Amino acid sequence: MMKLFESFEIKGMKLKNRIVMPPMCTTQAHAHDGIATVFHQAHYAARAIGGTGLIIVEATGISPEGRIMDADLGLWNDAQRDALVSVVEAVHHEGGKIAIQINHAGRKCAVTDGVSSIYGPGTVAFSSEYRKPQALTEKQIEGVLADFQAAARRADEAGFDAIELHAAHGYLINQFISPTVNTRTDAYGEPSLFLSRVIDAVRLVWPADKALWVRVSADSPQDYGMGHIISVLEKVKDKINAVNVSSGGVIPVPPAVFPGYQVPLARAVKDALGLPVMVVGILDAPDLAEYVLQNGDADLVCIGRALLRNPNWPLEAALGHHKALFESIPDYLRRGFHL
Ligand SMILES: Cc1cc2nc3c(=O)[nH]c(=O)nc-3n(C[C@H](O)[C@H](O)[C@H](O)COP(=O)(O)O)c2cc1C
Structure with missing residues (x-):
């Protein structure tokens, strides 16, 4: 049997297979209120029906200015929490587990509707297309930590199985990790401190x-490399249960991408920390994803755009390999595979 379809457990969360839908912003909260709609329920349930073991809901803002774009999801009020309950229930009903990625966009906030100021560790804009951020004061940082905490409490109340903190792709936590972006002279100039304090705040609830x-962005071209991210992760590894390894997005330098391009990064994080690791990046070919798992480079594979194109990617990957899986799915779906 393919390792792709072996179960895996993270901190008591039992996954039926090794296939993860990574967080992907859908920008479908059209009212700009951060509230999930029937679209989000259908979108995530479709991937659960297609066999994905773990779904990570898109970057969800912990505050209005924590969103990346106007139509992103939010989790700074109870109405947003309540709307997510049906998303969680739909995925659970289809046998999947569901996590949520909570995020503060920092200097990469492009929200215009109702957000006049954006924030970061310092005052340098991401690029000429972005607004200039205000440098967070230590008092404002306490407010951001409280927002992360409140979002985590609401995620629990909504029934999520797990939380992913977005410390990648150049958003606020990653901005504090980056030696290029974080030039602060106070205690938060230490690259792991903000991340560590976010984890502590979330862990309390x-x-x-x-x-x-x-x-994490394990590698940030022209900014930092593996040694830096591993030293940051070493400081928090006892407080987390896994690492989802991505790269780039901190400064506007486009990475070179090709199938499996982030696999060596995942391998290095796994070897250094000994924690369960998720890998991502053009693993569209099931044989490549299987190779990565068999080789022990990572424990779970994230299938992003391929799952956007085809919600049934896991079932198609299983064709001819995993008869038992097809015995467990409804007859109508089996017939869709000519079985
Ligand atoms: C439409 C879209 C939205 C994305 N939104 C997020 C996001 O909200 N959070 C995040 O960490 N990564 C986000 N990503 C990155 C994906 O999670 C993933 O890392 C990337 O697409 C590479 O994987 P793939 O080659 O399998 O698509 C997004 C990617 C796409 C295509």
Whole structure:
């Protein structure tokens, strides 16, 4: 049997297979209120029906200015929490587990509707297309930590199985990690401190028996490399249950991408930390994803754009390999595969 379809467990969260839908912003909260709609329920349930073991809901803002774009999801009020309950229930009903990626966009906030100021560790804009951020004061940082905490509490109340903290792609946590972006002279100039304090704030409300992990940009071209991110992760590894390894997005330097391009980064994080690791990046070919798992480079594979194109990617990957899976799915779906 393919390793892709072997179960895996993170902190008591039992996954039926190794296939993860990574967080992908859908920008479908058209009212700019951060509230999930029937679209989000259908979108995530479709991937659960297609066999994805773990779904990570898109970057969800912990505050209005924590969103990346106007139509992103939010989790700074109870109405947003309540709307996510049906998304969670739909995925659970189809046998999937569901996490949510909570995020503060920092200097990469492009929200215009109702957001006049954006924030970062310093005052340098991401690029000429972005607004200039205000440097967060230590008091404002306490407010951001409280927002992360409140979002985590609401995620638990909505029934999520796990939280992913977005510490990748150049958003606020990643801005503090980056030596290029974070030139602060106070205690937060230490690259791991903000991340560590976010984890502590979340841990105070997130149940001890539920999984919590971080998504990192393991490599940031012309900024930092593996040694830096591993030293940051070493400082928090006892407080997290896994790492989702990505790269780039901190400064506007486009990375070179090709199938499996982030696999060596995932391998290095796994070897250094000994925590469960998720890998991502053009793993569209099931044989490549299987190779990565068999080789022990990562424990879970994230299938992003390929799952946008085809919600049934897991079922198609299983064709001819995993008869038992097809015995467990409804007859109508089996017939869609001519079985
Ligand atoms: C439409 C779209 C939205 C994305 N939104 C997010 C996001 O909200 N959070 C995040 O960490 N990564 C985001 N990503 C990156 C994906 O999670 C993933 O890392 C990337 O697409 C590479 O994987 P793939 O080659 O399998 O698509 C997004 C990617 C796409 C295509």
